[in-house]
Amino acid sequence: MDVIYSLAPLATDEEKVSTLTMTTYHGCSCYVRKIDDKHAQIVQVLTTRLSDQLRQDLYPGKIIKS
Numbered sequence: 001m002d003v004i005y006s007l008a009p010l011a012t013d014e015e016k017v018s019t020l021t022m023t024t025y026h027g028c029s030c031y032v033r034k035i036d037d038k039h040a041q042i043v044q045v046l047t048t049r050l051s052d053q054l055r056q057d058l059y060p061g062k063i064i065k066s
Contacts, residue, residue, distance in 0.1 A: 019033055020032065020043055021034065021040075022046070025042070025058065025064055028046075028047050028058055029046040029047065031046065035063065039063055039064070040063070041061065041064070042059065042064060044060060045058055045059070
């Protein structure tokens, strides 16, 4: 079994990668995917701080206002 450790989301299609945008949400860097003009979905949280990883308002899949 192969294990891949990556800071960037893995995708086989370049269009999927290009639709991701790095942004700051409540002081934490995240990759988000635009849903529409007013909303985005968190794809990946970019932090090594445990306090950020344990936050209830910051997780992949969450819909946020953009």
